[in-house]
Amino acid sequence: MNLTSDQQVLWRHGSMELNGTIVTTWAMMLAMALGAKLVTHRLATERTLSRWQCSLEIVITSIEQQIREVGMDEPERYLPFLGTLFLFIATATLCTVIPGFAPPTGSLSTTAALALCVFFAVPLFGIQRHGWSGYLGTYVKPTPVMLPFNIIAEFSRTLALAVRLFGNMMSGVMIIGILLTITPYFFPIAMTALGLLTGMVQAYIFSVLAAVYIAAATTIRRPQPVPGPRPPPTP
């Protein structure tokens, strides 16, 4: 049984093969990059804006507002990374309505790659904000005893991100595949709709969790004011 799109081989030459994951990922990347370039090659700031530019602006501003609400104070710095994560996973989910399309996020290699991007991005942003000693110092807070737990937490968070997304997308594809062999007409459509809903929720969750991890690494902790001796009252 075809668990993931890694197993559909579309072209083989010697030891190199193109499987479904690679083809769908590159096709999506091409479509999204070309579409964005076409919409933005002549940006307008006044009078009439084209419909496509307006819709892209809606998408960008709502992602930025969500990042701000999660608790980051400079959302535009992290918007490219987090927005790309959200848009890639959301587009992969939306394209499942195309018959014969297996989403690339249904393969553990794609979700592991996305989780690794987050794994490397969190220290990168943390070091950019706090410097090396400031970021590495967060591993021994609140006490140095927590150092192994903090390190394990980094790895387990990454693994959880990858497996959560993979499990959700793979289960959607598998349920539809099984139902197609049992009841061909009504149920697969209902399950495809449910798969769209869970896929969009998972895209949101992935990017929100990435935002939360980056926010945890980059918040500037203001030192609490220590109450000193009271000054003498002025006459």
Add this chain to the structure above:
Amino acid sequence: MDSNTVIAVASIATAGLTTCVGCMCPALGEGRAVATALTSLAQQPDASATITRTLFVGLAMIESTAIYCFVVSMILIFANPFWTHVITQAGGK
């Protein structure tokens, strides 16, 4: 019972038990989360955006434990390394 039968029975039984536990316990947790969220929404409707967003994030975290159980069941049924070892041994004989 030879070892091949033991492997097959253990894989099938464990897959069923994993799915069983993985469906029941996260459902209980999610039910409690949604109930508490509904109570807070009734008490403070102005904060509905924050409550709803936090509810969805929490539900996804709980759901991920169910997904782990599902992935283990699928591996046991469809990508079982012990069973493929048995098959290659039986094919080689």
